[in-house]
Amino acid sequence: MKGLVWLRRDLRLHDQTALSFATKECHEVELVFIFDKEILGKLKDKTDKRVSFIYECLKEIDEKVGIHVLYGDPNIEIPKLFKKIKADKLFFNRDYEPSALKRDATVMKSISKVASYKDSVFFEPHEVLKNDGKPYTVFTPFKKKWLERFNNLGKNVSDFKVKKSKIKRPTQKFNEKIFKKIGFTYNPAIFKGGESFAKSELKKFEKKIDRYDECRDFPSVDGTSNLSVYIRHGCLSIRELINFSLKDSNKGRDIWLSELIWREFYQMILAQFPKTIKNCFKEKYERIDWRGGSKEFRAWREGKTGFPIVDAAMRCLNETGTMPNRLRMVTASFLCKTLLVDYKKGEKYFAEKLLDFDLAANNGGWQWSSSTGCDSQPYFRIFNPYTQSEKFDGDGIFIKQWCPELRGFSSKKIHSPADADMIEQSEASCRIGVDYPYPVVDYKRKREEAMKMYKEGIST
Ligand SMILES: Cc1cc2nc3c(=O)[nH]c(=O)nc-3n(C[C@H](O)[C@H](O)[C@H](O)COP(=O)(O)OP(=O)(O)OC[C@H]3O[C@@H](n4cnc5c(N)ncnc54)[C@H](O)[C@@H]3O)c2cc1C
Structure with a gap:
């Protein structure tokens, strides 16, 4: 029997369930990965590092055993390749995202023998x-x-062992020419794929x-x-x-x-609960009248809010595609509960930027931080960006790394440089309002407003 193994979120050759079963059952196995035209089409940035990361993962697999790397609609490409290589059975590991489940159901209709496995x-x-x-x-x-x-x-x-000797290398070579085909440019991330x-x-x-x-x-x-x-x-x-x-x-x-x-x-x-992709898990939170505007949202995205810990975290995200978990919570809470901007906007921005973007974890993290999700923190628990900063970046080491204009401030003033007087600003070689922005909002006032906004929203 000949098997075709379709790789998706399982880009490895060790302890891989579908691949393990395929290499056990079949005398010969071929591997395939599809760059999905629809998914790539939605990525605005054609230098998106995640595409390069996937490329590097596939390159390593290709060097070791060989893999078909195609571009198009999986509903068309998988059955086509299945037929072309005269495969008898399709193997893949299950993906639980609603759109993936729909895609897989369609592919399964056009192939008579399919086996799917738990792996991720x-x-x-x-x-x-x-x-x-x-x-x-x-x-x-x-x-x-x-x-x-x-x-x-x-x-x-268990460890699902893979018999690599059963994997047949395709005749067609896979190389960087794929970037031209898919319309992206190679742009490596801080973590190399593979x-x-x-x-x-x-x-x-x-x-x-x-x-x-x-x-x-x-x-x-x-x-x-x-x-x-x-x-x-x-x-x-x-x-x-x-x-x-x-x-x-x-x-x-x-x-x-x-x-x-x-x-x-x-x-x-x-x-x-697939509705959580588009809606608050807690339905009544859907009625919140988010009143933060585009000015606040832009300042947050660009790391120019005048709140150093938030700005450092956002600049880190923009440059590296990563952000430590504590700061994901701080920046998410800040967007919703201090700038009063809808969490869905922040969720979308993280989805565009995070190297590790995962629909379930990102949606869960945002709904937790905005108090709209299941088991989320209560709406009246609002992260104070100043105390979070003092507690978790006491000496301002992370702040100084990402906001170099603040390097001259003392450990005391770096968390709230707008409180520094003119002498301190001059000693730090940083004029607030010129070299670094004043806080885009008044934290205490916004805290009160947030409480009111949530309370009114969920009680209407
Ligand atoms: C607003 C927000 C958005 C987030 N978006 C994502 C996302 O898109 N993708 C993502 O993988 N994680 C997300 N997280 C969770 C968490 O921030 C990251 O998993 C973590 O920072 C990754 O760093 P690490 O690999 O060093 O994690 P570690 O701390 O070493 O944790 C190990 C692994 O556990 C998993 N994990 C850890 N924390 C969480 C969590 N809270 N929820 C789900 N899985 C978790 C991850 O796979 C992580 O790699 C988000 C959190 C928040 C608050």
């Missing part, structure tokens, strides 16, 4: 449910059930994981795994990451495993 999550969205069969909407009991199920399996995490780079990033994290609980919230300390972009594209398997977290037992590892469970929680929420 440890438990699928229907596998961790409440006792009454309903989905969880609160994280803590979800996590409890997740761990209960996991422990009942005897913490048995499973070998993912593995070396994981190795670096080995030295940090035991202190993850203490370090993860401090943006100037490299205390997290930096694996999200690799996890997003499946350069590492979720099973190996779970195993990795269990190699020892301590708080750092427990909390890191919790983050992987948050990821599955949001995947489950998106699959069980």
Whole structure:
């Protein structure tokens, strides 16, 4: 039997479920990846680094075993290739995003023999449910059930081995000419794509994981795994990451495993409640009259709000496509609850910029921060950008990295440079209003306004 394996968010050759089953069942297997015309068409920036990241992942696979890399509509290209190479069975790993489910259902109609597998999550969205069969909407009991199920399996995490010798290299070569075809330019990201780079990033994290609980919230300390972009594209398997977290037992590892469970929680929420893509999870929050204008939204996007921690985080995002989790929460909360701008605008902006953009995690993060989501923080809990800054970037190291014009300020004044008098500004060689903006809004006043805006919205 000949198999065709369709890669999507599983760009690796190790511990890969669909590929493992295909190489076990078939005498010969070919691999394919489709640059989806519709998805690429929606990307405004034709130098989008995520496309280059995917290219690098595919390049490594191509060098090792060979892969067909096509451009077009998967509903047309997959059946066409299936026929052309005279395959008997199509294999792929399941993707739970609503648009992917729709696409896969259509492809499956045109091919008689298809097998799909669980791979990108440890438990699928229907596998961790409440006792009454309903989905969880609160994280803590979800996590409890997740761990209960996991422990009942005897913490048995399989490794789906791949027989690479069964993979046939296509005659057509894959190279950078693909960029011309898809209308993009090669523009490498700070993380290089591919499973070998993912593995070396994981190795670096080995030295940090035991202190993850203490370090993860401090943006100037490299205390997290930096694996999200690799996890997003499946350069590492979720099973190996779970195993990795269990190699020892301590708080750092427990909390890191919790983050992987948050990821599955949001995947489950998106699959069980697909309306959250467009709407607030909590329906009545849909009535909030967001009154922040385009001036505030522009200042936020450009990192020119006059709130240093927010500006540093946004400039970091704009330049690198990454932002530490603590600052994602701070900037998201700031947009909705200080600038009073609709979270959907911020969510869309993050979706355009984040290298690790993942619909479920991004939507979950934004709905949590804006208090519109399931299990989100209450609307009256508003992150104070000044105290967050003092607490998590006390010496202003992260601020100084991304807002160099503020480097001359003391650790005390760097969090709120508009409070510096003329002498301090002159000593710091930074004039507020000239070299760095005044705060775009008055924080205290906006805090009151936000409370009113939420209260009125949800009680109408
Ligand atoms: C507003 C907002 C938007 C976000 N958008 C995304 C996104 O588009 N893609 C994305 O992967 N994460 C997103 N997150 C979650 C989190 O910020 C990133 O996963 C994390 O910063 C990535 O860095 P890391 O790999 O070093 O993570 P680590 O702290 O090392 O965590 C390990 C892994 O766990 C997962 N993870 C961690 N935290 C979360 C979380 N809160 N929700 C879901 N998964 C999590 C990620 O896969 C991450 O790589 C968002 C959070 C917020 C508040």
